[in-house]
Amino acid sequence: MSTPERQLAVSGVTMRFAGLVALDDVSLSLKRGEVLGVIGPNGSGKSTLVNVISGVLAPTSGTVVIDGHDVTAVAPPIISRHGVARSFQTVRLFRRLSVRDNVAGVVRKAKRPVDQIVDEWLERLGILHLADRLAGDLAYGLQRRVEIARALATGPGYLLLDEPAAGLNDTESADLERVIRSIAEDRELDCGVLIIDHDMRLITSLCDRLQVLFNGKTIAEGIPSDVRNDPAVVEAYLGTRPSPAKG
Amino acid sequence: MTVELLVQQLINALSLGSIYALLALGLAVVYSVLGLLNFAYGEIITIAGYCMFFLVSGGMDFWYAAIFGVIAAIATSLLIQLVAFRPLRGAPANAVIFASFAVSIIIKALISNVISPRPRGIPVPSWVDGVIQLGSFRLPILALITIAIAVVAMVALTWALHYSTPGLAIRAAAEDFTVTRLMGAPAGRLILLAFVLSGILAGIAGVLWIARTGSVSPAMGFTPLLQSFIAIVLGGLGNLRGAVIGGFALAFIEVALQVLLPTAVVPFTAALTLVAVVVILYFRPQGFSKLAQERVA
Amino acid sequence: MNTFSRRRLRNAFITWAMLATVFLVVTLLAEFVLDRGQSRMATEFMILASLVVAIQSYVGNSGLLSFGHVAFFAVGAYIAGLAAMSPEKKEQFLPNLPDWVISLEASLPLAILIAVIGVAIFAAFTGVPISRMHQSVIPMATLALLVMTHTVVNLWDDVTRGTRGLVSVPDLVTTWTVFATAVAITGAALLYAASPAGLRLQVVREDPIAAAALGIRVAATRFTGWMVSAVLMAIGSAVWALNSLAFGPEQFFFAQTFSLLAMLIIGGTGSVTGAIAGTAIVSVINESLRGLERGFAIGPIQVPELPGLIQLVVALALLLLLIWRPAGLFGNRELSIPRRRR
Ligand SMILES: Nc1ncnc2c1ncn2[C@@H]1O[C@H](COP(=O)(O)OP(=O)(O)O)[C@@H](O)[C@H]1O
Ligand SMILES: [Mg+2]
Numbered sequence: 001m002s003t004p005e006r007q008l009a010v011s012g013v014t015m016r017f018a019g020l021v022a023l024d025d026v027s028l029s030l031k032r033g034e035v036l037g038v039i040g041p042n043g044s045g046k047s048t049l050v051n052v053i054s055g056v057l058a059p060t061s062g063t064v065v066i067d068g069h070d071v072t073a074v075a076p077p078i079i080s081r082h083g084v085a086r087s088f089q090t091v092r093l094f095r096r097l098s099v100r101d102n103v104a105g106v107v108r109k110a111k112r113p114v115d116q117i118v119d120e121w122l123e124r125l126g127i128l129h130l131a132d133r134l135a136g137d138l139a140y141g142l143q144r145r146v147e148i149a150r151a152l153a154t155g156p157g158y159l160l161l162d163e164p165a166a167g168l169n170d171t172e173s174a175d176l177e178r179v180i181r182s183i184a185e186d187r188e189l190d191c192g193v194l195i196i197d198h199d200m201r202l203i204t205s206l207c208d209r210l211q212v213l214f215n216g217k218t219i220a221e222g223i224p225s226d227v228r229n230d231p232a233v234v235e236a237y238l239g240t241r242p243s244p245a246k247g
Numbered sequence: 248m249t250v251e252l253l254v255q256q257l258i259n260a261l262s263l264g265s266i267y268a269l270l271a272l273g274l275a276v277v278y279s280v281l282g283l284l285n286f287a288y289g290e291i292i293t294i295a296g297y298c299m300f301f302l303v304s305g306g307m308d309f310w311y312a313a314i315f316g317v318i319a320a321i322a323t324s325l326l327i328q329l330v331a332f333r334p335l336r337g338a339p340a341n342a343v344i345f346a347s348f349a350v351s352i353i354i355k356a357l358i359s360n361v362i363s364p365r366p367r368g369i370p371v372p373s374w375v376d377g378v379i380q381l382g383s384f385r386l387p388i389l390a391l392i393t394i395a396i397a398v399v400a401m402v403a404l405t406w407a408l409h410y411s412t413p414g415l416a417i418r419a420a421a422e423d424f425t426v427t428r429l430m431g432a433p434a435g436r437l438i439l440l441a442f443v444l445s446g447i448l449a450g451i452a453g454v455l456w457i458a459r460t461g462s463v464s465p466a467m468g469f470t471p472l473l474q475s476f477i478a479i480v481l482g483g484l485g486n487l488r489g490a491v492i493g494g495f496a497l498a499f500i501e502v503a504l505q506v507l508l509p510t511a512v513v514p515f516t517a518a519l520t521l522v523a524v525v526v527i528l529y530f531r532p533q534g535f536s537k538l539a540q541e542r543v544a
Numbered sequence: 545m546n547t548f549s550r551r552r553l554r555n556a557f558i559t560w561a562m563l564a565t566v567f568l569v570v571t572l573l574a575e576f577v578l579d580r581g582q583s584r585m586a587t588e589f590m591i592l593a594s595l596v597v598a599i600q601s602y603v604g605n606s607g608l609l610s611f612g613h614v615a616f617f618a619v620g621a622y623i624a625g626l627a628a629m630s631p632e633k634k635e636q637f638l639p640n641l642p643d644w645v646i647s648l649e650a651s652l653p654l655a656i657l658i659a660v661i662g663v664a665i666f667a668a669f670t671g672v673p674i675s676r677m678h679q680s681v682i683p684m685a686t687l688a689l690l691v692m693t694h695t696v697v698n699l700w701d702d703v704t705r706g707t708r709g710l711v712s713v714p715d716l717v718t719t720w721t722v723f724a725t726a727v728a729i730t731g732a733a734l735l736y737a738a739s740p741a742g743l744r745l746q747v748v749r750e751d752p753i754a755a756a757a758l759g760i761r762v763a764a765t766r767f768t769g770w771m772v773s774a775v776l777m778a779i780g781s782a783v784w785a786l787n788s789l790a791f792g793p794e795q796f797f798f799a800q801t802f803s804l805l806a807m808l809i810i811g812g813t814g815s816v817t818g819a820i821a822g823t824a825i826v827s828v829i830n831e832s833l834r835g836l837e838r839g840f841a842i843g844p845i846q847v848p849e850l851p852g853l854i855q856l857v858v859a860l861a862l863l864l865l866l867i868w869r870p871a872g873l874f875g876n877r878e879l880s881i882p883r884r885r886r
Contacts, residue, residue, distance in 0.1 A: 054757050055757070056753065056756075056757060075756070076756040076757045076759075077756050077759050077760055077761045077762075080756075080757065080758055080759030081759055085757075085758065085759075086757055086758075088754065088757075092751050092753065092754040093750075093751070093754075094746070094747050094750035094751055094754070094755075095750055095751075096750060096876060097746060097747065097750060100551075101552075101743060101746070101747075102747075104549055104743060105743045105744055105746070105747035105755075105760075106747070106755075106758040106759060106760065107547060107740075108547075108759060109547070110546035110547050111546065112546060113546050113550060114546055114547050114548070114549050114740075115549050115550055115551055118549075150758065151758065154758055154759050278680070282680055283680065284680065284681065284683065284684050286683075286684075286687075330863065331863070334866075334867040335866060335867065335870060338866065338870030338871075339607070339870060339871060340607070340609075340680070341603065341607065341608075341609045341683075341809070341813055342809070342866050342870040342871070344609050344683050345609060345805060345809050345862070345866070346862075346863055346866050348611075348802070348805075349802075349806075349859040349862050349863055350859075350863070352798070352802050352855055352856075352859045353855075353856060353859045353860065353863075355852075356852035356853075356855050356856045356859070357856070359852050360852055360853070360856075469691075473687070473688055473691060476681070476684045476687075476688070477688070479681075480677070480681055480684075480685070484678055484680070484681060514695075514699050515695065515696070515699065517691075517692075517695060518692045518695045518696060521688055521691075521692045522692075525673050528673055528676075528677070529672070529673050529676075
């Protein structure tokens with residue numbers, strides 16, 4: 001690759017767990033500033049995909065390339081340094097640390113005082129007033145925001161959000177949508193967003209493109225309006241009742 | 248080295264390995280359910296030993312006393328769970344670990360004060376120390392008994408883990424304890440069962456250990472604790488097969504060092520075994536088998 | 545420097561000033577008010593507090609219980625003792641030492657420096673494999689480290705005099721040097737906890753998997769904490785050795801480990817303040833039971849010597865305390881100015 005393209009590229013990834021194929025030859029690409037939605041019924045391999053990209057799992061085969069660097073099966077901290085940040089489907093905060101320290105703890109290099117940087121992220125996520133509370137004490141919806149603030153504080157080029165709207169009420173979900181959009185449109189951040197969610201309204205209004213997983217395979221991709229009407233998708237995904245349970 | 252000597256050391260390593268494997272299984276069973284190591288594990292063996300000591304001193308046959316020793320081990324294991332683990336469910340790991348360490352200290356201090364700080368001998372039936380002469384090979388009877396009992400115990404355990412419902416639950420926990428833990432805290436019954444199983448395994452291993460050493464002392468539990476820990480780390484955490492593999496691996500390393508090292512450094516064998524283990528772990532941090540994949544749903 | 549949080553630094557500094565004041569009061573009492581015996585106890589309290597704080601800087605920030613710090617304690621104490629011992633005494637008691645060790649007669653600062661270097665090397669070698677292990681086995685691995693170190697100290701006659709221990713270690717320590725040590729170690733521990741490296745270790749303590757996914761190198765972070773803590777431990781050990789004059793391997797084994805960790809856990813592993821408070825509490829229990837342990841009479845009944853009574857009482861108290869307050873008395877809280885209400 002002569003001029004490495006600024007994108008996150010997953011090609012032909014297969015992930016096998018003792019007999020079970022969680023991902024089967026999945027490819028995707030995510031550009032800076034783009035919002036990609038990954039949808040699919042529970043157990044279709046969405047979280048596994050995020051785990052593979054972020055280095056938590058090493059894929060059985062296939063590659064993950066970030067901005068031209070092959071980072072397949074590289075340790076998570078190094079992948080993070082290549083600009084990938086993520087949230088977890090089941091929120092994983094540093095529970096006995098303050099909200100502020102949750103964010104400050106992952107700031108790597110700082111051109112300005114770290115307190116200032118942290119405050120700005122908290123402000124942006126609308127949780128500055130909670131800065132001194134213990135993260136584990138917050139309500140679920142607020143914990144989700146801390147998780148996003150924390151991911152952004154690592155200075156990512158690619159933000160992976162695993163069901164960030166699950167368990168949120170309508171207002172919270174609308175707020176979240178605004179935040180994610182502002183991140184994607186922020187030229188200075190220059191960050192691509194991969195979002196997994198079951199809320200079709202949120203996904204359709206937020207995403208530039210959609211990719212649908214089913215049983216570990218990509219069964220459709222394209223702009224939201226096309227994907228929604230794709231017969232295979234209707235059959236596989238929309239046909240089954242989208243359940244709010246965690247998968 | 249002659250073939251005869253080699254075979255003898257091999258049997259020695261196998262019998263020591265059988266004990267270590269049982270010990271390691273007992274520690275691993277609780278570990279796989281709770282994700283915590285029981286620092287009072289060695290005292291299960293200590294109590295079994297003293298129970299046998301009193302019965303044998305009172306005139307009971309060694310092997311009858313051994314049965315009571317195993318029962319005492321189960322009781323001790325349950326007591327430890329009741330005092331150190333149960334009241335601290337959900338507490339930070341440090342607190343639970345230290346509580347079990349405190350229980351170990353209490354048991355040792357009690358034995359020192361109430362009985363004696365000095366070691367006491369347990370007379371082992373003399374036929375046990377004999378050898379079977381097979382051609383030019385001399386096979387120590389105790390080693391053969393040890394291997395036989397351990398094999399029976401492990402077969403029984405394997406059967407129970409595959410064909411009984413509670414056994415299956417334990418096995419599921421052991422195979423992938425992070426998953427089991429994600430599905431909520433393990434049920435009280437499962438924990439209880441793990442401690443019973445742990446007591447049985449430690450009890451059997453303890454009896455064989457005592458038959459080998461022929462004495463009891465307040466601090467006798469420490470070596471078994473350390474060896475079982477090394478074994479489960481060597482074998483790869485969080486799976487029971489690994490504990491067995493690690494137990495035998497450790498015994499072979501230990502016997503090999505004893506045979507190969509010059510006499511001057513033999514007192515350092517334990518320390519050198521640890522160094523050997525650390526070197527192995529340095530190159531294979533996960534031990535001989537892979538750690539169950541951390542699952543991050 | 546930008547990654548240092550001003551806020552955390554300021555809080556650490558306030559706590560430090562308050563704890564230093566406590567040590568100052570203890571020192572002044574020891575110098576001007578208390579009798580010789582009490583003053584000696586006050587000095588010992590400050591040395592023990594330094595050691596417990598040193599342990600806290602690893603255990604508290606990493607959330608990993610370490611039984612191995614007493615191994616650092618042993619290595620630091622022996623190195624400092626050997627470095628400071630006069631050449632004549634070394635000729636007399638340890639004739640098989642290499643000549644350059646025999647000829648050395650270190651001052652207090654030099655003895656501390658040599659102990660720090662020695663312990664740091666020891667900690668680096670042991671810290672690399674230990675930091676890479678799964679967190680659930682690190683406590684047991686550190687226990688193994690303790691046992692291995694004890695075995696070597698016990699058997700290495702030419703250097704340690706084995707079970708007979710070191711004697712004729714010079715007394716190079718005054719109450720004021722102990723004060724300075726305690727204040728310095730406390731300050732360093734608070735500074736580390738407030739630093740970006742300390743915060744990262746706390747982050748790893750809370751969730752190593754999330755921490756790694758957000759760019760934190762878990763093993764390296766743990767290793768840093770291990771080294772910081774070992775260096776602090778070495779300083780405390782050297783001062784302890786040059787205050788103790790004679791010591792043997794049994795002082796660096798289970799009883800000592802239990803006692804130091806009990807102090808830490810009773811106060812709460814999460815804070816430096818707790819470590820110091822726990823040291824004070826256990827010291828008081830120890831002193832009040834010491835008489836009983838030697839045997840006593842109730843009327844005509846002579847109660848015999850009860851070795852291990854203190855341990856038993858502390859262990860029981862500790863179990864009860866843990867059930868009542870699993871995070872210890874202070875939890876994660878440090879001494880500080882009460883926050884203004886908003
Ligand atoms: N660490 C793991 N070990 C074994 N199986 C796993 C693991 N992680 C995920 N799986 C399995 O892989 C499949 C896909 O899971 P997941 O990626 O979580 O789906 P989704 O996020 O789309 O709901 C499921 O069948 C799940 O049980
Ligand atoms: Mg999922």
